[in-house]
Amino acid sequence: MYSVKKMSNNKQNGKLSTAILSISLLTVMAGAAVAPAMGIIHDHFAGMPDMLLQFIISLPALFIIVTNLVFPWLCSCFKTRTLALSGLVLYVVAGAGCFFVDNLTVLLVLRALLGVSVGVMMPLSTGLLAYYYPPERQASLMGLSAAMNQMGGVVATLLAGLLANIGWNYAFLVYLLGLIAVVLVALFLPNERLGKPNDSKSLNSNPSTLSLLKKFHPSVGGMFLVMILFFIYPTRFAFSAHAGTTLSNTAITLIMVGLDLVAFLIGLVFGRMMQRFRYAMKYIPPVGFIVGYLFLSLGSSLPLLLLGSAFIGIANGIGVPYLNTIASMKAGKEAASTVMPLLSIALYLGQFLSPLLVTPLGNLCFGHADLLSPFKAGVLIGFVYLIQAFLTRKKQVVEGVRQNSH
Numbered sequence: 001m002y003s004v005k006k007m008s009n010n011k012q013n014g015k016l017s018t019a020i021l022s023i024s025l026l027t028v029m030a031g032a033a034v035a036p037a038m039g040i041i042h043d044h045f046a047g048m049p050d051m052l053l054q055f056i057i058s059l060p061a062l063f064i065i066v067t068n069l070v071f072p073w074l075c076s077c078f079k080t081r082t083l084a085l086s087g088l089v090l091y092v093v094a095g096a097g098c099f100f101v102d103n104l105t106v107l108l109v110l111r112a113l114l115g116v117s118v119g120v121m122m123p124l125s126t127g128l129l130a131y132y133y134p135p136e137r138q139a140s141l142m143g144l145s146a147a148m149n150q151m152g153g154v155v156a157t158l159l160a161g162l163l164a165n166i167g168w169n170y171a172f173l174v175y176l177l178g179l180i181a182v183v184l185v186a187l188f189l190p191n192e193r194l195g196k197p198n199d200s201k202s203l204n205s206n207p208s209t210l211s212l213l214k215k216f217h218p219s220v221g222g223m224f225l226v227m228i229l230f231f232i233y234p235t236r237f238a239f240s241a242h243a244g245t246t247l248s249n250t251a252i253t254l255i256m257v258g259l260d261l262v263a264f265l266i267g268l269v270f271g272r273m274m275q276r277f278r279y280a281m282k283y284i285p286p287v288g289f290i291v292g293y294l295f296l297s298l299g300s301s302l303p304l305l306l307l308g309s310a311f312i313g314i315a316n317g318i319g320v321p322y323l324n325t326i327a328s329m330k331a332g333k334e335a336a337s338t339v340m341p342l343l344s345i346a347l348y349l350g351q352f353l354s355p356l357l358v359t360p361l362g363n364l365c366f367g368h369a370d371l372l373s374p375f376k377a378g379v380l381i382g383f384v385y386l387i388q389a390f391l392t393r394k395k396q397v398v399e400g401v402r403q404n405s406h
Helices: 010-027 035-044 050-069 071-077 080-100 104-132 135-164 168-188 209-230 232-244 249-268 270-276 284-297 302-337 339-366 373-392 395-405
Strands: none
Touching: 010 080, 010 104, 010 135, 010 168, 035 050, 035 135, 035 168, 035 232, 035 249, 050 071, 050 104, 050 232, 050 339, 071 104, 071 339, 080 104, 080 168, 104 135, 104 302, 104 339, 135 168, 135 249, 135 270, 135 302, 209 232, 209 284, 209 302, 209 339, 209 373, 232 249, 232 302, 232 339, 232 373, 249 270, 249 302, 270 302, 284 302, 284 373, 302 339, 339 373
């Protein structure tokens, strides 16, 4: 087996981690990359149903889920570099291809294909870290993976917002960043099979989905709630700020970039935070979402927008790597083809369902005329997440992470 422990030098180790982390740089961009342009896109497709336009952000998530359902089978049929390169090439073609279309139906088809590409890439971006690296390194590497994910969000959000000032469709050119990962993966990622049929010791031993859910339901349920909450922000913030303030599109973009930057910095220090604040880590994400959306629901002044964005960035920056770390340490080397696809499904199911659940909940509780009702609904859902964290996160699980991190 190709193992980091058996590598001849640290340079090889660094090349492998760079190739894997380059995939993490791209996965967040599936939906959120063009979020700063949503106000302009709304204007361009004026008269189209608002929910249909929100699918520009959330539709990729549905097809990521479908792809993740067959990912263990893909692992048994194709080798890692083949899978990764196939996903990356489709990512660039489907993502940047939206630049050339001016029909909403065709646009949504390309967004669906983008989801297929990320459905291949997402389990690899985290599962390969659990496969190649020992448990004591996984917390810091999962933090770095989340940090790179957020850095991708920073770069993509900034570029998309600036490009949208030229034209609404220019924002989709940010997906050309995937070409960088194509080169790194082609050069440095080993091409081996993660799962082999009829091999009980392989990663693809095919445990039932029900048994996996029973074993990993705290992390899977937590990831679902994290994404329900986080995706209120990219689907509604630009639209609400555009309609409720006099801020320019560039200023709105910079605020959204600030959220990604906060989450990026959190990811860099995540490993140390897991060692120092082991038991408290499970509560920081739900509390961060509650406080963040509370600030955003109080009004559209610049200080409230900045504070709300910062707390949501902290919540997301801790929530995702925390859940990935807990699950990967529990699953071991089988994580890539067992729990990571489940976490990916939960992550993108939350993204897809977020507008479908949050908008009706906000309208029901706070009225259709309240522009800030999605943020107020976020506060309510944040309390649901807090209760879920309290009921399902056991202290001994976090203590196990501490022991593995030393």
